[in-house]
Amino acid sequence: MVAAAVGAGLLIGASACGGTTSDQAGASATVTLPAGFPARTVPLVQGALIAASARSQDGTEVFSVTVQADEKGFDAARNALLGAGYIVSSQGTQGGTRTAQLTGKGYLVSISAAAPGSTSTGVPNAVTYQVSGLG
Numbered sequence: 001m002v003a004a005a006v007g008a009g010l011l012i013g014a015s016a017c018g019g020t021t022s023d024q025a026g027a028s029a030t031v032t033l034p035a036g037f038p039a040r041t042v043p044l045v046q047g048a049l050i051a052a053s054a055r056s057q058d059g060t061e062v063f064s065v066t067v068q069a070d071e072k073g074f075d076a077a078r079n080a081l082l083g084a085g086y087i088v089s090s091q092g093t094q095g096g097t098r099t100a101q102l103t104g105k106g107y108l109v110s111i112s113a114a115a116p117g118s119t120s121t122g123v124p125n126a127v128t129y130q131v132s133g134l135g
Helices: 002-015 073-083
Strands: 048-057 060-068 087-094 097-104 107-114 126-133
Touching (some): 048 126
């Protein structure tokens, strides 16, 4: 279920990012974090922000953020969240995608990335975050 939500986030994030996207003419893209994203409490892996969006779901703000990281991006993202006090509630690999759900500081954070050697259609080395507040 997490992989499905994250996959949807990639599609939504690419078309509804908080900044502008490049068009077919090749204009450079500028993507920014959506207003209200808890950047001080949800650390992101180092890399280029390639998609970001926010939506309200049943009264809860849900953020989707994708960062182009390096080949160790998933592990770096997970470790940054652990270092910030988050606790892993589940993790695994399904369909060529590594996923983890962590909770802490009033947030549920799901991260995903293509597993090394995977032939999945995800962006190589990109880490996608789904962030929502805990009731």
